Amino acid sequence: xxxxxxxxxxxxxxxxxxxxxxxxxxxxxxxxxxxxxxxxxxxxxxxxxxxxxxxxxxxxxxxxxxxxxxxxxxxxxxxxxxxxxxxxxxxxxxxxxxxxxxxxxxxxxxxxxxxxxxxxxxxxxxxxxxxxxxxxxxxxxxxxxxxxxxxxxxxxxxxxxxxxxxxxxxxxxxxxxxxxxxxxxxxxxxxxxxxxxxxxxxxxxxxxxxxxxxxxxxxxxxxxxxxxxxxxxxxxxxxxxxxxxxxxxxxxxxxxxxxxxxxxxxxxxxxxxxxx
Ligand SMILES: O=P(O)(O)O[C@H]1O[C@H](CO)[C@@H](O)[C@H]1O
Ligand SMILES: O=c1cc[nH]c(=O)[nH]1
Numbered sequence: 001x002x003x004x005x006x007x008x009x010x011x012x013x014x015x016x017x018x019x020x021x022x023x024x025x026x027x028x029x030x031x032x033x034x035x036x037x038x039x040x041x042x043x044x045x046x047x048x049x050x051x052x053x054x055x056x057x058x059x060x061x062x063x064x065x066x067x068x069x070x071x072x073x074x075x076x077x078x079x080x081x082x083x084x085x086x087x088x089x090x091x092x093x094x095x096x097x098x099x100x101x102x103x104x105x106x107x108x109x110x111x112x113x114x115x116x117x118x119x120x121x122x123x124x125x126x127x128x129x130x131x132x133x134x135x136x137x138x139x140x141x142x143x144x145x146x147x148x149x150x151x152x153x154x155x156x157x158x159x160x161x162x163x164x165x166x167x168x169x170x171x172x173x174x175x176x177x178x179x180x181x182x183x184x185x186x187x188x189x190x191x192x193x194x195x196x197x198x199x200x201x202x203x204x205x206x207x208x209x210x211x212x213x214x215x216x217x218x219x220x221x222x223x224x225x226x227x228x229x230x231x232x233x234x235x236x237x238x239x240x241x242x243x244x245x246x247x248x249x250x251x252x253x254x255x256x257x258x259x260x261x262x263x264x265x266x267x268x269x270x271x272x273x274x275x276x
Contacts, residue, residue: 023056083131148223
């Protein structure tokens with residue numbers, strides 16, 4: 001029997017509606033998908049979604065689907081850490097048929113007003129990630145979608161969760177890129193910290209800009225709800241991170257259910273949605 005070694009196109013290596021990275025098939029995921037960086041947060045979502053099932057895992061991409069109150073299906077897909085894997089997740093989700101993505105992540109607060117454990121809705125991410133630069137102009141902010149932001153505000157009010165509205169810097173680096181002083185590189189770290197403060201943003205993390213820029217280019221809606229794991233101004237680190245993550249996930253699921261009622265973003269926004 002002859003075996004073809006070239007069944008797929010290298011230019012676009014999808015096969016039978018299945019992408020090269022995400023463990024899912026076109027048309028099988030609900031329209032709204034939460035995007036934690038950490039694959040373990042996909043499993044944590046089982047505490048706030050009914051009938052939760054893991055769809056699959058490949059590399060850092062773990063996908064689960066469950067039901068919000070009222071039975072609305074919601075997907076959760078981990079992006080891994082940083083721009084490159086996040087770009088892959090958002091592109092493949094858009095082409096799988098997802099129309100709204102909501103990052104549910106962690107960050108380091110830069111502003112003293114954001115205590116560790118605070119739940120925050122991102123209004124804007126400033127450019128800093130290499131992957132995002134392929135999808136949006138190198139300058140200017142990446143804005144969260146208005147409907148996604150409104151969904152988070154309404155959800156927070158309904159659930160009694162205090163929601164801070166923040167701006168973030170997204171970077172491809174956790175240590176020197178976030179001004180963490182590595183031995184022998186203290187001056188470089190201090191200079192980077194000063195640079196981050198100069199940006200005037202409330203927090204720093206590693207995926208939001210990419211989510212917003214890539215989703216925008218793919219014509220799907222995007223936003224981000226983040227919990228502060230740390231505060232760099234006060235040098236506080238939250239040891240028991242689980243309750244804050246659960247509060248964030250509860251809010252994200254509530255908002256996702258509301259956004260599912262209007263799953264279609266403006267059809268004129270971009271070219272990539274649902275194409276595979
Ligand atoms: O908690 P997640 O969503 O992974 O996000 C944050 O945590 C990771 C760094 O520890 C980076 O991915 C950063 O953005
Ligand atoms: O300090 C932090 C905490 C969480 N995530 C980050 O990227 N930085």
